[in-house]
Amino acid sequence: MEKDPYNIIVTGVGGQGNVVGSQLMGAVLVELGYKVTIGETYGATQRGGSVMSHVRVSKAQQLGPLIPPRSADLVIALEPSEAARVLGQFGNPGTVALVNTRPVYPVDVISGDRAYPEADLLLEKIRFLCKQVYFVEATKEALEMGNPILANIVLIGAAAGAGLLPISEDHLARAVADYMSPNLVEINTTAFRRGMRLVPNER
Amino acid sequence: MSLISKNEPGREVLLMGNEAIARGALEAGISVAAAYPGNPSSEIIESLSKVAEELGIYVEWSINEKVALEVAAAGAASGLNAIVAMKQNGMNVASDFLLNLNLSGIRGGLVLVACDDPSGISSTNEQDSRVFAKLADLPLLEPATFHDAKDMVREAFALSRAIENVVIVRSVTRISHARGNVVLGSLPEKRPAPHFDTSRPLAAMPVSVTHPRIHQRLKQAAEMLADSRFNTYKGPEKPELLILACGAASLFAGEAVSLLGLETRVGLATIGTTWPLPEAFLLKHLRSADRVLFLEEVDPVLENNVKELYADRNMELPRVRFLGKRSGDVPDTGELTPGTVIRIVGELMGATAPDAPSDFETAAKEALESFAPARSLAFCAGCPHRASFWAIKKALALDGRDGVVFGDIGCYSLAYMATGFYQAKTLHAMGSGAGMAAGFGKLGRFGATQPAIAVCGDSTFYHATIPALINGVHHSSDFLLILLDNSATAMTGFQPHPGRPVDAMGHEAPQIVLEDLCRSLGVKTLVKDPFIIEEAAMTIYELLQEKGPRCLVLRQECALVRAKTGPKRRPVSVDPEKCIGEDCGCNRLCTRVFRCPGLNWDVSVGKTKIDEAICTGCGVCADVCPRGAIVKETA
Numbered sequence: 001m002e003k004d005p006y007n008i009i010v011t012g013v014g015g016q017g018n019v020v021g022s023q024l025m026g027a028v029l030v031e032l033g034y035k036v037t038i039g040e041t042y043g044a045t046q047r048g049g050s051v052m053s054h055v056r057v058s059k060a061q062q063l064g065p066l067i068p069p070r071s072a073d074l075v076i077a078l079e080p081s082e083a084a085r086v087l088g089q090f091g092n093p094g095t096v097a098l099v100n101t102r103p104v105y106p107v108d109v110i111s112g113d114r115a116y117p118e119a120d121l122l123l124e125k126i127r128f129l130c131k132q133v134y135f136v137e138a139t140k141e142a143l144e145m146g147n148p149i150l151a152n153i154v155l156i157g158a159a160a161g162a163g164l165l166p167i168s169e170d171h172l173a174r175a176v177a178d179y180m181s182p183n184l185v186e187i188n189t190t191a192f193r194r195g196m197r198l199v200p201n202e203r
Numbered sequence: 204m205s206l207i208s209k210n211e212p213g214r215e216v217l218l219m220g221n222e223a224i225a226r227g228a229l230e231a232g233i234s235v236a237a238a239y240p241g242n243p244s245s246e247i248i249e250s251l252s253k254v255a256e257e258l259g260i261y262v263e264w265s266i267n268e269k270v271a272l273e274v275a276a277a278g279a280a281s282g283l284n285a286i287v288a289m290k291q292n293g294m295n296v297a298s299d300f301l302l303n304l305n306l307s308g309i310r311g312g313l314v315l316v317a318c319d320d321p322s323g324i325s326s327t328n329e330q331d332s333r334v335f336a337k338l339a340d341l342p343l344l345e346p347a348t349f350h351d352a353k354d355m356v357r358e359a360f361a362l363s364r365a366i367e368n369v370v371i372v373r374s375v376t377r378i379s380h381a382r383g384n385v386v387l388g389s390l391p392e393k394r395p396a397p398h399f400d401t402s403r404p405l406a407a408m409p410v411s412v413t414h415p416r417i418h419q420r421l422k423q424a425a426e427m428l429a430d431s432r433f434n435t436y437k438g439p440e441k442p443e444l445l446i447l448a449c450g451a452a453s454l455f456a457g458e459a460v461s462l463l464g465l466e467t468r469v470g471l472a473t474i475g476t477t478w479p480l481p482e483a484f485l486l487k488h489l490r491s492a493d494r495v496l497f498l499e500e501v502d503p504v505l506e507n508n509v510k511e512l513y514a515d516r517n518m519e520l521p522r523v524r525f526l527g528k529r530s531g532d533v534p535d536t537g538e539l540t541p542g543t544v545i546r547i548v549g550e551l552m553g554a555t556a557p558d559a560p561s562d563f564e565t566a567a568k569e570a571l572e573s574f575a576p577a578r579s580l581a582f583c584a585g586c587p588h589r590a591s592f593w594a595i596k597k598a599l600a601l602d603g604r605d606g607v608v609f610g611d612i613g614c615y616s617l618a619y620m621a622t623g624f625y626q627a628k629t630l631h632a633m634g635s636g637a638g639m640a641a642g643f644g645k646l647g648r649f650g651a652t653q654p655a656i657a658v659c660g661d662s663t664f665y666h667a668t669i670p671a672l673i674n675g676v677h678h679s680s681d682f683l684l685i686l687l688d689n690s691a692t693a694m695t696g697f698q699p700h701p702g703r704p705v706d707a708m709g710h711e712a713p714q715i716v717l718e719d720l721c722r723s724l725g726v727k728t729l730v731k732d733p734f735i736i737e738e739a740a741m742t743i744y745e746l747l748q749e750k751g752p753r754c755l756v757l758r759q760e761c762a763l764v765r766a767k768t769g770p771k772r773r774p775v776s777v778d779p780e781k782c783i784g785e786d787c788g789c790n791r792l793c794t795r796v797f798r799c800p801g802l803n804w805d806v807s808v809g810k811t812k813i814d815e816a817i818c819t820g821c822g823v824c825a826d827v828c829p830r831g832a833i834v835k836e837t838a
Contacts, residue, residue: 013578027216036383038383040382048580048581049578062350063454063458064377064457064541065377066377068541068542069541069545070559082575084574084575085570088567089567089571093559106576106579107579110804114577117573117576125569125570128566
């Protein structure tokens with residue numbers, strides 16, 4: 001994280017675990033001495049709506065809970081069309097993105113009233129709106145572990161693996177024990193490790 | 204395990220704004236905490252309930268906000284520190300007591316946390332709770348950061364004890380439901396023993412004595428808060444523009460000033476003690492600038508109060524141009540965002556933030572228009588409300604008298620939208636569906652023929668529907684109250700309520716059974732399972748043909764609770780031979796109208812299919828399909 005403030009958006013659909021994911025990421029960064037602010041969207045959006053967490057990291061100051069337009073440095077998307085939504089508002093030519101490729105269809109799509117964007121075109125659009133993008137099969141990885149909710153930790157592992165976040169497996173284990181439950185450490189660190197392996201560290 | 208109970212002074216942790224508020228209360232040595240759940244306030248009492256046993260405090264989910272305030276006031280009347288939390292709508296419920304409690308005052312410490320929801324992200328309105336402070340002559344503090352939220356609550360208790368009255372702390376969604384760094388303070392070792400001093404009654408009357416007394420106490424609060432560290436200024440001595448901001452807006456303002464490179468030209472005063480105003484602090488800064496911009500959510504509360512102060516002291520002050528909601532420079536509804544604040548400050552100062560290249564902007568616009576399909580709100584897969592409203596729709600169609608469904612507050616508020624088949628025709632406040640239905644049920648004498656149905660959830664029933672039901676019973680009103688009992692306060696996070704056998708602290712508690720209570724009023728009350736959809740619909744139809752007040756409990760567990768506690772009920776599948784898709788004539792009834800997220804319209808073959816990962820196996824769609832093409836195995 002060379003930039004200060006460093007602005008991260010974790011996005012997905014209600015129920016995909018992005019709130020917990022961003023909380024764990026934030027907890028680790030606080031332990032590492034950063035000022036972290038996370039803005040979350042709650043309430044009615046839990047029921048199948050878009051959910052986005054803004055994670056803002058700075059050595060110097062406690063920032064506001066929302067990222068200004070065009071100011072995301074890293075986008076972690078649990079769902080590809082949500083990546084497009086976030087990049088459309090907060091992306092800039094320097095943004096890096098990690099995108100889970102598995103779609104979650106909106107209720108208007110599954111009802112046959114609207115079409116979901118075509119996969120190739122969607123990925124191409126995402127690519128255009130970033131400096132660099134990693135497409136990750138995080139849900140597939142999580143399903144192999146027996147629970148799709150772990151896709152959030154797989155993606156955080158991938159972000160760490162790509163050198164985008166200064167988070168180690170030990171850091172994550174401590175945050176899970178402190179903020180969730182010691183019983184959940186093993187499954188989460190396993191998901192994190194699997195995520196780390198999915199992307200090359202180019203930094 | 205919870206971080207808010209850790210006695211590790213100096214440790215810096217990440218806390219949600221609501222957890223920071225809870226921690227502040229613990230550092231102030233509270234004994235009592237009470238609330239009715241409501242977002243964005245729920246996690247304050249939720250997080251305290253999890254540490255109640257460990258720390259030996261009393262925490263309860265009260266039946267409504269007024270009772271919660273009364274429970275907390277009893278603690279404070281006995282010399283203890285007590286906290287009560289509520290969302291903005293809850294202030295209305297609690298206000299009747301609040302506007303008398305202020306007159307009597309208290310003897311311990313009582314802090315009322317009001318969490319406002321600008322833009323109504325999880326609310327039916329976006330009212331500004333700060334007006335209650337002025338109405339009740341009570342001090343009100345507003346945190347701008349997470350750490351401040353904690354410290355402010357702790358200091359609010361000290362203030363409350365000093366002035367022997369309630370102190371209000373006002374948070375907003377972007378503080379309450381956001382997270383940030385908080386440095387833990389120490390937790391007290393001992394709490395006072397409760398004692399109600401019977402030699403000093405706490406009565407609101409006589410007003411001739413109590414009303415002047417609260418003015419005196421407010422004056423005392425103003426003196427104590429005059430040099431508060433929660434009012435800060437950052438900027439040049441003579442700014443070209445002075446920003447006066449509260450709450451989350453102050454963080455957005457600080458960032459806008461720095462992004463626009465205006466640090467040497469614009470001053471930012473953050474006001475943490477919104478009422479009573481820090482007059483000396485404000486007068487000093489009003490002398491320094493000839494343009495003043497107010498940034499606050501939702502109403503121009505600070506703006507109007509500062510203008511009042513300015514009017515009083517105008518003879519000694521230079522001319523000032525005020526910019527804010529009244530001048531049209533700041534939107535007068537909705538929450539503020541960094542983008543809006545950057546635009547406002549930029550326009551006033553002739554500064555702009557750098558744009559992205561134009562081809563990027565074009566692609567970004569296209570991404571939003573064509574690659575990010577809207578996600579409309581919908582009941583969860585297997586939600587019993589979907590089945591209940593399908594049954595109501597069917598019964599009303601059979602009845603044919605254009606019956607009216609009066610809606611209420613909960614997940615089922617969505618029944619006015621597609622996911623509830625547009626069945627609910629009103630949506631206002633807790634319990635108001637039954638109250639309106641009972642009123643509508645008296646209009647027969649004027650020739651009204653439409654039957655009245657009120658819907659209400661289990662938690663809402665205890666909160667505010669009971670008086671409306673009793674009113675309808677006493678007046679022999681013609682209406683059917685349908686209780687959508689999913690055995691949870693689902694919308695806010697499954698907190699227990701009086702219908703559950705457990706309390707906030709996890710102890711066994713006496714259960715007040717819905718149907719027993721209704722029957723005790725002499726009301727005919729039936730109990731059905733909405734998943735047995737034909738029977739539910741026919742029962743509603745038959746009850747609609749009767750006169751007087753009637754109750755129907757449609758009982759089925761919330762799908763989210765069920766998913767945590769039990770396996771999928773049964774496999775459900777589509778028989779591709781029987782589903783004839785577009786040729787059926789049903790016009791995709793299951794996916795287009797019933798719209799359960801567990802059902803997919805498979806465009807490639809023009810038939811419906813089940814999404815195994817999402818389907819909960821409730822089997823209701825099997826009864827909805829007119830061709831019997833959806834097959835549910837026996838559970």
